[in-house]
Amino acid sequence: xxxxxxxxxxxxSLGSVYALIAVGYSLVYSILLFSNFAHGGFLVIGGYIxxxxxxxxxxxxxxxxxxxxxxxxxxxxxxxxxxxxxxxERTPITLYMLIASMGMSIVIENIFVVTIGGRFRALPPVFPxxxxxxxxxxxINQSDLLSLATAxxxxxxxxLFLSKTKWGLAIRAASYNLRVAGLMGVxxxxxxxxxxxxxxxxxxxxxxxxxxxxxxxPQLGAMITTKAFVAAVIGxxxxxxxxxxxxxxLGLAEMLAAGFxxxxxxxxxxxxxxxITLIVRPTGLFGKSVGEKV
Amino acid sequence: xxxxxxxxxxxxxxxxQNLSVNYGAIRALKGADLDVYxxxxxxxxxxxxxxxxxxxxxxxxxxxxxGGQILLDGNPLPAKSFQVVTSGVSLSPExxxxxxxxxxxxxxxxxxFPLKDRSAVEEQMGKVFTLFPRLKExxxxxxxxxxxxxQQMLAIGRALMAKPRVxxxxxxxxxxxxxxxxxxxxxxxxxxxxxGMTILIVEQNARxxxxxxxxxxxxxxxxxxxxxxxxxxxxxxxxxxxYLGGKKK
Numbered sequence: 004x005x006x007x008x009x010x011x012x013x014x015x016s017l018g019s020v021y022a023l024i025a026v027g028y029s030l031v032y033s034i035l036l037f038s039n040f041a042h043g044g045f046l047v048i049g050g051y052i053x054x055x056x057x058x059x060x061x062x063x064x065x066x067x068x069x070x071x072x073x074x075x076x077x078x079x080x081x082x083x084x085x086x087x088x089x090x091x092e093r094t095p096i097t098l099y100m101l102i103a104s105m106g107m108s109i110v111i112e113n114i115f116v117v118t119i120g121g122r123f124r125a126l127p128p129v130f131p132x133x134x135x136x137x138x139x140x141x142x143i144n145q146s147d148l149l150s151l152a153t154a155x156x157x158x159x160x161x162x163l164f165l166s167k168t169k170w171g172l173a174i175r176a177a178s179y180n181l182r183v184a185g186l187m188g189v190x191x192x193x194x195x196x197x198x199x200x201x202x203x204x205x206x207x208x209x210x211x212x213x214x215x216x217x218x219x220x221p222q223l224g225a226m227i228t229t230k231a232f233v234a235a236v237i238g239x240x241x242x243x244x245x246x247x248x249x250x251x252x253l254g255l256a257e258m259l260a261a262g263f264x265x266x267x268x269x270x271x272x273x274x275x276x277x278x279i280t281l282i283v284r285p286t287g288l289f290g291k292s293v294g295e296k297v
Numbered sequence: 298x299x300x301x302x303x304x305x306x307x308x309x310x311x312x313x314q315n316l317s318v319n320y321g322a323i324r325a326l327k328g329a330d331l332d333v334y335x336x337x338x339x340x341x342x343x344x345x346x347x348x349x350x351x352x353x354x355x356x357x358x359x360x361x362x363x364g365g366q367i368l369l370d371g372n373p374l375p376a377k378s379f380q381v382v383t384s385g386v387s388l389s390p391e392x393x394x395x396x397x398x399x400x401x402x403x404x405x406x407x408x409x410f411p412l413k414d415r416s417a418v419e420e421q422m423g424k425v426f427t428l429f430p431r432l433k434e435x436x437x438x439x440x441x442x443x444x445x446x447x448q449q450m451l452a453i454g455r456a457l458m459a460k461p462r463v464x465x466x467x468x469x470x471x472x473x474x475x476x477x478x479x480x481x482x483x484x485x486x487x488x489x490x491x492x493g494m495t496i497l498i499v500e501q502n503a504r505x506x507x508x509x510x511x512x513x514x515x516x517x518x519x520x521x522x523x524x525x526x527x528x529x530x531x532x533x534x535x536x537x538x539x540y541l542g543g544k545k546k
Contacts (some may be wrong), residue, residue: 176396176407183394185418186357186409188382188459 010262011140011255016147018254019154020216023209025238025246028159033178033196033241037097038232040104041082042206044111045225049075049207050126050214050223050241051115052243057127071211072204074287079203080196088192092160108225116223123218130215138248150212157208158247161201165243170197233277239287248288252276308371310335310495311356311463315365318348318355327519329367333463335378338479338489338496340510340527342503344539348393348519349499353467356497357388368485369462371481383411385462392471393452397441401432402439404451406474408458417460425454427494428487446477450484464488466498470505503540507531516539 028042049071056067086103115121131145166170177184177194184269185191188293213227231246238245260272280287301366309332326348333339336443337338343349354360356367358378365373374381388410396404402504405425409418429450440451447471455465469485470478482505488494499516500506506511507527515523515536530536 098428139382169406170398172403172406173410176399176403179317179396179398180394182359184407185378186388186390186394187407187455188379189378189388189407190377228503 005140006262007259008137009010009143010258012043012143013139013262014145014255015251015260016143016151016254017216017258018251019158020149020209020212021227021230021234022247023154023157023205024227025234025250026243027205028160028228028231029235029238029243029246030174030178030198031202032235033243034174034181034195034242034254035087035091035100037100037104038240039202040101040228041086041107041111042104042202042231042233043226043228044082045075045079045203045224046210046213046227047111047115047208047219047221047224048078049121049203049210050219052207052210054124054126054214054219055254057129067129068208068211072207074188075207075210076200076204079206082111083195088195100292108228111222112221113243114210121221123220124214125218126214146212146215150215153208157205161205161243165199170194174198184209206246232275235272235275236287237280239290242287245287245289268273302497306394307334309333309368310370311363311497312368313356313366316352316355316362317364318351318360319363320360326355329516329519329520331514331524333497335462335495336493337512338485338498338510340506341497341499341516342501342506342511342513343499343516344540345501345518346518349501349516351389351466351519352516353388353465354384355501356465358360379411379494382461385460386458386465387459387461387463388453388465389456389469390448390466391443391467395440395441395443395448395451395455400437400468401440401443401451402436402456405432405458408455411459412524415532418458421458421460424492425457428457428484428491445473447480449473450480451476453481453485453488457492457494462496463495466500467495469498470500470501474490476496478505485509488513503536504531507536511515525541 024046028039031039052074053071056062057064086107087100090099090103096291100213127241131147133145134142135145135148137143165175165271173184177189181191213223217223230253234249235246237252238249253276256272256276258268260268302422311331311333313331315328315330316326317324317328329352340354340481341349355362358376358381368465369384374384374386396407405422406418409421412418414509422533431447432450432454445450453466453469469481473481485496486509489496498506498510507530510527513527514521
């Protein structure tokens with residue numbers, strides 16, 4: 004019983020960090036209809052910015068986090084302008100962007116390998132690491148609680164941005180039909196830049212917490228992109244609530260597997276979930292269903 | 298249709314000059330010319346594949362123009378869609394293309410995207426609701442759950458939200474029952490009269506389009522082959538034969 008409660012809380016915490024990454028990934032998918040495999044690169048960029056601002060400049064975590072979020076957001080916009088915009092202006096076939104994103108993922112990873120090396124780095128102990136007693140049945144790491152709370156704050160903020168602002172409405176409209184959103188007077192290139200900035204920023208939030216949990220290394224992005232991809236497919240590609248639910252399921256499944264079977268079964272469970280989803284419900288839990296009457 | 302005395306010496310509000318559009322090797326528009334004067338309803342009729350939608354999309358900057366120019370009030374219309382809308386031309390696209398997962402209200406808000414001022418949005422929405430009271434009853438409903446006719450009203454209302462100077466309509470009768478088409482076209486007359494809206498409409502339903510419009514052009518495989526007052530074209534034997542299903546007794 005104790006283990007269940009303990010692993011449920013750990014799973015929610017991990018799932019909420021995945022959600023930050025999967026939501027951005029799903030947001031990009033919903034607008035441009037391709038899987039951006041460079042998405043994990045944004046969280047690595049955020050992680051390294053945070054690391055260097057903390058280590059070399061010895062600034063506070065607030066400054067470091069702000070720099071990381073902003074830097075990752077700008078990097079995401081640049082990646083889109085450099086690698087994806089030239090393609091989407093020439094062809095409507097999104098497969099080319101998918102391939103370009105795989106290339107960009109390797110480029111980002113290797114920029115870090117050649118400039119600062121591929122070794123594992125630990126973030127300085129900026130987050131509280133004490134243990135909290137949870138009603139006598141479980142002990143939770145304070146940084147896990149912090150990541151859960153932060154993830155909720157950012158996901159709620161994203162939801163408010165999408166539901167309450169003019170550009171949020173435009174993004175929702177564009178996720179249904181980008182071309183028609185352009186016909187409504189929306190500057191489509193600016194909208195895509197905003198989407199990539201938001202996606203990069205959210206990835207960096209996740210990146211900082213993952214760097215604390217797993218240490219930071221250039222290949223961290225590729226591993227997490229796969230997880231975000233699985234979470235997004237489980238929830239239904241392009242659906243934001245789906246990405247959040249899918250991420251929580253994934254986090255819970257990983258932690259329950261680790262708690263009751265073995266840590267080595269974590270990834271097996273992840274991919275088993277992916278395969279089951281694709282067989283049983285290929286559109287995912289929240290796949291698009293509202294059709295347009297012709 | 299009432300007699301519309303358009304002075305030919307007046308400058309057109311929208312002027313399409315020698316417009317060409319290519320899709321790869323296919324020449325979809327081969328130097329089309331047409332003028333729309335303020336307050337007019339102008340129809341472009343033609344068969345499937347004549348280039349009607351291409352004409353609309355080229356004006357909107359949605360497909361690249363290969364040649365020619367488009368002037369709004371004497372100034373060249375910009376090349377990008379969002380700038381075209383901001384300049385004062387908006388489109389109700391073929392197949393309606395309402396945002397199905399958004400509410401009717403949100404669809405109309407999207408149409409008003411270029412408007413900066415919140416009160417201007419409310420004012421314009423009031424006008425749209427006066428013209429299409431059925432939309433007002435359904436503001437909270439998802440656009441995807443509306444009937445085809447209501448979706449067409451929403452698409453027209455959405456295009457009106459941007460306060461355009463010229464409203465473009467691409468096949469508003471597509472896929473609708475005849476009784477609904479009559480309703481929509483009656484409302485379009487209202488849009489023209491009550492708002493003084495200048496309208497350019499492309500339609501396969503030639504009879505409806507000619508009854509609605511003041512003037513009309515015939516588009517045939519990418520070229521304008523005929524133009525004139527709509528009521529004259531309606532009784533032109535050539536048009537009757539080709540587009541109106543032969544002569545009626």
